[in-house]
Every structure is written in structure tokens, then in C-alpha cells.
Amino acid sequence: MFGLEFDQIFFVLIAAVTLGFSVLVVTMRNLFHAALALMVAFLGVAVTYVTLGAGFLAMAQLLVYIGAISILIIFGIMMTRRIMSAEEEPFNGQAGLAAFTAVIFFAFTTYVFINYWPAVPAVSPLAMAPEVDPAMIDNSVVLLGQAFVNPNAYVLPFEVASVMLLAALVGSVFIAKPRIQEAEA
Amino acid sequence: MDFQPPIINLLIVAPLLITMGAGLFLMLLNIFCKRDGVYYWLTLAAIAAALVQNVAMWGHEYGTFIARGSYPMVVSDNFSVFLNSILLLSGIGTLLISRNYLHRTKLERPEFYMLMLFSLSGMMMMGMANDLILVFVALELLSIPLYIMAGLAVSRDDSKESAMKYFLLGAFSSGIFVYGIALIYGATGATALPAVYAVLEAGSPLAMAGTAFLMVGFAFKIGAVPFHMWTPDVYEGAPTVVTAFMSVGAKVAGFAALLRVFTVALPAMSDAWMGALALIAALTLIIGNVVALMQTNIKRMLGYSSIAHAGYLLIGVAAAGQHSEAVGSVLLYMLAYLFTTMGAFGVVIALEHKLGEGIMLEDYKGLAKRNPWLSAAMLVFMLSLTGVPPTGGFSGKFYIFRSAVEANLWWLAIIAIMTSVVSGYYYLRVVFYMYMFDGDRTEPVYAGTALKTGLLIALVGTLWLGFFPAGWFELAYKAVIGTTQLLAGG
Numbered sequence: 001m002f003g004l005e006f007d008q009i010f011f012v013l014i015a016a017v018t019l020g021f022s023v024l025v026v027t028m029r030n031l032f033h034a035a036l037a038l039m040v041a042f043l044g045v046a047v048t049y050v051t052l053g054a055g056f057l058a059m060a061q062l063l064v065y066i067g068a069i070s071i072l073i074i075f076g077i078m079m080t081r082r083i084m085s086a087e088e089e090p091f092n093g094q095a096g097l098a099a100f101t102a103v104i105f106f107a108f109t110t111y112v113f114i115n116y117w118p119a120v121p122a123v124s125p126l127a128m129a130p131e132v133d134p135a136m137i138d139n140s141v142v143l144l145g146q147a148f149v150n151p152n153a154y155v156l157p158f159e160v161a162s163v164m165l166l167a168a169l170v171g172s173v174f175i176a177k178p179r180i181q182e183a184e185a
Numbered sequence: 186m187d188f189q190p191p192i193i194n195l196l197i198v199a200p201l202l203i204t205m206g207a208g209l210f211l212m213l214l215n216i217f218c219k220r221d222g223v224y225y226w227l228t229l230a231a232i233a234a235a236l237v238q239n240v241a242m243w244g245h246e247y248g249t250f251i252a253r254g255s256y257p258m259v260v261s262d263n264f265s266v267f268l269n270s271i272l273l274l275s276g277i278g279t280l281l282i283s284r285n286y287l288h289r290t291k292l293e294r295p296e297f298y299m300l301m302l303f304s305l306s307g308m309m310m311m312g313m314a315n316d317l318i319l320v321f322v323a324l325e326l327l328s329i330p331l332y333i334m335a336g337l338a339v340s341r342d343d344s345k346e347s348a349m350k351y352f353l354l355g356a357f358s359s360g361i362f363v364y365g366i367a368l369i370y371g372a373t374g375a376t377a378l379p380a381v382y383a384v385l386e387a388g389s390p391l392a393m394a395g396t397a398f399l400m401v402g403f404a405f406k407i408g409a410v411p412f413h414m415w416t417p418d419v420y421e422g423a424p425t426v427v428t429a430f431m432s433v434g435a436k437v438a439g440f441a442a443l444l445r446v447f448t449v450a451l452p453a454m455s456d457a458w459m460g461a462l463a464l465i466a467a468l469t470l471i472i473g474n475v476v477a478l479m480q481t482n483i484k485r486m487l488g489y490s491s492i493a494h495a496g497y498l499l500i501g502v503a504a505a506g507q508h509s510e511a512v513g514s515v516l517l518y519m520l521a522y523l524f525t526t527m528g529a530f531g532v533v534i535a536l537e538h539k540l541g542e543g544i545m546l547e548d549y550k551g552l553a554k555r556n557p558w559l560s561a562a563m564l565v566f567m568l569s570l571t572g573v574p575p576t577g578g579f580s581g582k583f584y585i586f587r588s589a590v591e592a593n594l595w596w597l598a599i600i601a602i603m604t605s606v607v608s609g610y611y612y613l614r615v616v617f618y619m620y621m622f623d624g625d626r627t628e629p630v631y632a633g634t635a636l637k638t639g640l641l642i643a644l645v646g647t648l649w650l651g652f653f654p655a656g657w658f659e660l661a662y663k664a665v666i667g668t669t670q671l672l673a674g675g
Contacts, residue, residue: 108394109394112368112390112391112394115390116372116389116390116391151193154258154318156258156259156319157258157316157318157319157322160307160310160319160322160323160326161322161325163205163208163209163303163306163326164303164307164322164325164326164329166209166212166303167208167299167300167303167304167326167329167330168329170212170296170299170300170303170333171296171300171329171330171332171333174294174296174300174333175333175336175339
């Protein structure tokens, strides 16, 4: 069909679904519906990962984004009742300007990607780590796991990220916790 | 297969371990201890210990974080030691000027100290990171606590607005920053700074786009035009101690990573980014200084002033390729900026008797009669911000302008000198209000011992840098040697 391979047709379909639902996320007036549309958009991204052969990433996308984050958003909406029923106007006066900027940005990045990507073949960060068994190379999940705890690779950013998440947790508790003294004052 | 545990040299990250560990310890302590004073003193002790450890690392070669591996994630060199000292001093300064303020405004919470320690750790990591991924994680570690600290006065709308604006724009700029990292990775197949340097060829369009995106991310953090929109609102709405911490810490950390990433990893692109940075510097100087003229709120005015100072610092970065002492002059300027800004915010805090009150220019009328010493200190800080000798601000500007001239950036030096003259108007207006008018109030403001100590340190630092800049400049120059590829290559 039109000289396209099967996986190309498949990609176009998935991309169309992902983009379509992403547009719905920002245009729908009901926040709850927007959250549901967001789940479908996340799912589309997960399928794209599968077609690229990144199985672990697809699983992580499913578990983290659909399984956790979307559910969290929906819980958040349901618990704040006023938002649940409210119909928000999704556009403000700057829609035209934003569209203009987005088109320029899109044209620029597309131009760069079509003409120059990729400049050099990517090197696995584990290529520097000599102790990796060559038999493992096919197993990307094992490699990823090792990269996270390997001092030659990413153990430091990995640990720092955990401190960062902890700080975010402290902060969100701080913002959300009720303030009895201030309510009295 | 024999398993050998990796040899990890923790000494390199010792100051980081102290601040992070103290933050974690305070979290545990929070279960048992409800007295706010304990948190204050522990935080002060931790930062002081980190500072001592950090200064002791000056001039030593500790090798790399791990024994093997070609490109270490973090490095500790004189450059990072110098910048970490500035950052830790800004932490101490913030604590000293916040002691009485947080009590008075009923904002003292254990969370403030924890978040500050975490943010400080992220700031220090910015200057030590040797890999774009770690730069990004450090950027987030410094930013997320700051977003929350900006909203410390949860019950006030302006504080909430400040936190929300900072968070949304900050998250957006982080996204662009990560995109830049991805493009650099696409161009070179590496994220480690020396590896990027080794592979990168001049004129690669992918790396060019990546460099531009990284620049956007940094420009946001340091508050450079045209990514400065958040600065005045966030500075005005955040509690003043947080504003002080932000204006020194976040800016110095942003410049630390900007300098390391651009001069270590991207010298191949230097023609492009130096031109762009020179342009950004010129715009920042003009807009920051001109808009500051119209401010009547002193926190807002200091917000625009901090934009303007980012412009002066950027001149030094833009001159880095042509003049070997340019990066050293940036470091010296940051040291002067630290003392002067901390001092100026200290005086602002002394006058802010209630949250959000006493921060208008009008409130400075007749301060010279109420508090002669406080006014004299403010006079020195304002002169230093303007760049009048013999203050630290003058020394910093002198070296920056000199490197601009040496690098043949005449036009930029002329813009900088002209905008400095303009800035005299709004800085000295504060002095004018203090000395030439009579205010409604006559009773002196109560400053508190900690604040007075902080002001004294800031005053001594500002004047010391003003009278004897040469030794400090030599130190700053020594901090740069061996770090930047630009200098190594000539």
C-alpha cells in the first residue's frame, strides 16, 4: 500500500493515535476526561517503544506512567471535587503566539534531525566497563541494571536522583500538610 | 568470576557527603526533636564543616572518584573548590541573616533547613559534575528544593505565586536542557564532558542545536535576558532569606556548570557560543539595568539588579576564548557578588519587620538617623553593586572589563561601562533616601546578633576585595588553570 512497509503503516497509525489524544489532553474542557486521554497518549508512546525494540522502556512506561502517574492524577482529580465537575477554558489569549513558537521550533528541530541525525554511532556507556560479560550484551535489562550500580557508569547520578526525589517528597508533604496554627491566626 | 569491590574515593565528594548527610540526619531528627534552634545550629555546623573540608582540599590532587574508568562522573579540582567555597559561604550567610527573620515571621520550620542543605548539595555538584547527565541531576537537585522554599510562606498569595511561577518555568527550561543533552549525545555519542570534547568537530549542526538548548537552560538559571521573566516576580514573592539564597547560590551554581560545560566540553563550538553569549550579555545588561530604574520595591529592584549582574558575569564567559584570565575574573566577580548581595539582602531583612512590609524604597527614608551603622553598611553595599572603588564590586568589574577589552570585545565593554553608570542612579537612590530624608519612624530597627555578624562578614569581605583584589584574583586564576580546555589549548 503506497509502497509502505507494514511497520511504517503501524508507526503512522500509532503516531496518529498518540498525537490525537495528546491534542485532546490540552483541548478538553473537563479535566477528568483530559486525564483519561493522557493515559491513551502514554500507551501510544509505550507501543512506539515496543516497535523500536526497547522492551524494558515500554514496560517502564506502562508501569510508571500509566500504572502510577495517571492513576495518581485521576485520584487527585477525584479527591478535589470542585475540579472534577469544573469546565475549564483551556485557551488563553496567547494561543496564537504559542502556536507560532511551536511551529518554528518544530521546523527547526525537524530540519536538524532529517539532515544530520545521527552524527556518530552511539557508544554504550558500558563499553568503558571491562567487567561486563559479552554474553550479556543482548540483554538490555541486565545491562541497564548494571549501568545504574556500576561506579564506572551511573551509580552517582542514580544515587543523587534518589536524594532529589526525597527532597521533592519532603517538599510536597510540607506544602500539602494542614497548618493548624496559621488557620487559627 | 572473582568479584573485586570497586575502589571508590569518597574524599572527592566529602563536602557533598557532609551537606547531604546532614540533610538526611535532620529528617530523622525531625521525629524526635521539635525545637527549631537545634536545626539551625546543626545546619550551620554542617555547612561550616563542609566549608573547612572543602578549603582543605584546595591544591590537592585526589585523583578520580573511582580508580578505573576513563571519564569520571565528578571531579574535584581547584575550580570546584573555589566555587564550592562561595556556595557554602552563601549558605552560611543565608543562615546568619535568616535567624531572626524566620522567628519574627513565624516561618521557621525544620523543612527549611533540610531543603536548604539538599539544594546546597545540588549547587556544589553543578561545579563538580563532569558528565552532562550528572549536571542535569544536580540542576534538579538544586532547583526542586528552591521551588518549595520560594513557597515557604504557604499562607501568602505572593509566596505561592512565586513558587508556582518558578516551578513551571523551571520545569520547562529543564526540559529544554535535557533536549540539549540528547542532541549533544546524538552528535558525539557521549555525555562525559572530556569525551564530548574529544569527539566533537567544529560546525556540527546537531551539536550546535544542542549547545543552543543547553544555553537556554543555563540562561534561565542565571536569569539572563531573554529568559529572565521569572526573576522579579519570584524574588519579590519569596521570603527574603530565600531570595538572598537564590540570588547568590543558584546564580553561582548556574555559572559554575556553564563555565565547566562550555569550556571543557564545547571549545569546538566556541565561535558560535561566544558570539551568542556576548549578545545575551549585552541584552541582559541593558534590560536589567534600565528596568531596575523604575522599581520602587527594593526586592524587585535587587531582582533586576541580579539580572544585570548576570550580564557582567556573562561578559567574562564570552571573553573566555580570547583571554586566558577571563574565567578567573568571573570567579573573582562572583566572590565580590556573594559578599555584596548577601549584605544588601541582610539590610533588607533587618528592615522587613513583618512579612512583606518595610520593603519599599519609601521605608528607607531617614534610616541614617535611626540606624547609622546599618545605613553605613548599606552605603558600602550599594557602592559595591554600582562598582565604585574601593569596594569588591569595583575590583570584580575592573577585571571583567579588562578581559573584555583584551578579548577585543570593545563594544561590550563600552555597553557595560555605560550601564554601570546608569545603575548608579537606582543604587544610590537608596543611599539618597537613607541620608537625605526624614522618615516617619525614629526608633531603630532591631537586627539581632546573627544578622549583625553576617553583615560584618559581608562588609569585611566587600572592603577586603576592594582594597586588596590582586591576591584574590591570583587565587581565582589559579583555580581555573588545569580545568578548562580553552586555556589548555592556548
